[in-house]
Amino acid sequence: MTGNITLTMVKPMAVKKGYIGPILAKINEAGFKIIAMKYTKLSLDQAKKFYEVHKERPFYNDLVNFMSSGPIVTAILEKENAVESYRNFIGATNPANAEPGTIRALYGTDLEKNAVHGSDSDENAIIESDFFFSKVERY
Ligand code: ADP
Ligand code: MG
Numbered sequence: 768m769t770g771n772i773t774l775t776m777v778k779p780m781a782v783k784k785g786y787i788g789p790i791l792a793k794i795n796e797a798g799f800k801i802i803a804m805k806y807t808k809l810s811l812d813q814a815k816k817f818y819e820v821h822k823e824r825p826f827y828n829d830l831v832n833f834m835s836s837g838p839i840v841t842a843i844l845e846k847e848n849a850v851e852s853y854r855n856f857i858g859a860t861n862p863a864n865a866e867p868g869t870i871r872a873l874y875g876t877d878l879e880k881n882a883v884h885g886s887d888s889d890e891n892a893i894i895e896s897d898f899f900f901s902k903v904e905r906y
Pocket of ligand 1: 830860880881884
């Protein structure tokens with residue numbers, strides 16, 4: 768069964784550069800419905816927990832430091848086939864390889880500071896949504 772939600776974050780560098788508005792506008796234009804959203808900041812421990820699957824990777828420490836370095840915007844997005852659709856919309860992990868016009872190509876700084884997060888599976892979309900949002904924060 769294809770899931771209909773994905774979890775995104777506008778990462779700290781994209782927030783710092785003033786890209787919240789442009790990114791949300793494109794999310795809206797692309798037909799994703801926002802069912803939950805908040806402006807927040809991850810503690811180092813929260814960032815470590817969120818990215819726990821990557822803890823053996825060489826980039827893990829830098830990544831969790833970066834992700835807890837400033838505020839983010841996180842949201843649950845709804846659309847048919849949301850996970851795959853959103854990953855196509857944001858582009859490849861490395862902005863240098865992302866298709867022109869995708870969010871990471873437009874607003875990414877480098878491989879780490881690649882503007883946005885998108886869930887990689889329906890299962891993780893649910894886990895990541897529950898990480899940030901209670902039931903009463905979803906509309
Ligand atoms: P994605 O965000 O596209 O699902 P991954 O789950 O593989 O990519 O990695 C999580 C995040 O870790 C990426 O979005 C990026 O910010 C960072 N990252 C991934 N690979 C590297 C790398 N080789 N060097 C530095 N940062 C990386
Ligand atoms: Mg991933």
